[in-house]
């Protein structure tokens with residue numbers, strides 16, 4: 001396996017595009033979440049091939065790239081899910097080794113993934129979904145505070161979670177994550193299939209979450225909306241970082257956007 005990693009790293013050095021030069025600088029800066037040279041694979045294929053970036057406390061990082069660039073795989077690696085397997089590299093969360101943790105330990109340490117399919121639990125009301133999330137300690141926001149953040153959920157507290165609209169289910173998924181004491185929120189395509197007005201509401205809540213010092217890594221196909229919200233942006237291409245810099249820089253760089261984001 002180490003030969004495969006070695007070859008992947010050599011390829012990395014040969015093929016790394018110019019836009020990635022900022023990534024090397026970022027890797028040495030002190031940060032809250034520090035991802036260094038991670039390699040993860042499914043079966044025989046390395047999908048995440050030497051990804052490094054840093055995120056600071058309370059920052060919103062847009063993790064962007066074309067279809068199949070490795071965004072979801074990177075989020076899953078950060079959440080310490082078994083698949084893809086992390087074989088090389090380090091992930092530090094506030095001076096702790098995240099790369100040696102299980103997904104359960106990572107969640108207890110405060111790194112929680114809200115997956116694209118939202119995973120609302122059938123047969124449970126909105127409130128029961130939130131109560132269930134609070135069984136897993138350490139407990140985060142109170143349920144009343146979550147209803148303040150998402151008034152639509154408060155109005156539907158006795159409704160079965162799976163009967164909510166797509167946007168409301170997305171809000172419930174985010175609320176469930178906050179019901180735990182989280183430090184890093186990993187969001188996989190939260191705007192998928194939602195009306196712009198609902199995306200507006202979710203963005204407002206992400207601003208409130210940011211003000212509480214929670215770090216968000218946002219994977220999103222709607223690159224422009226993600227960039228308008230984010231402080232910083234990392235762009236992946238074939239499992240490698242090709243840009244690491246400010247979100248504004250990407251909004252201002254049409255050539256970069258067209259090449260790697262097709263917008």
Ligand SMILES: Nc1ncnc2c1ncn2[C@@H]1O[C@H](COP(=O)(O)OP(=O)(O)OP(=O)(O)O)[C@@H](O)[C@H]1O
Nearest residue numbers: 042043047065066067068069070071072073074083
């Ligand atoms: N469970 C799996 N087994 C094997 N290959 C996988 C698995 N999941 C993803 N892949 C492959 O890994 C590559 C990266 O997938 P990933 O979902 O991380 O990309 P992405 O950037 O999130 O793409 P998208 O924007 O389309 O969701 C793709 O080529 C995909 O086919």
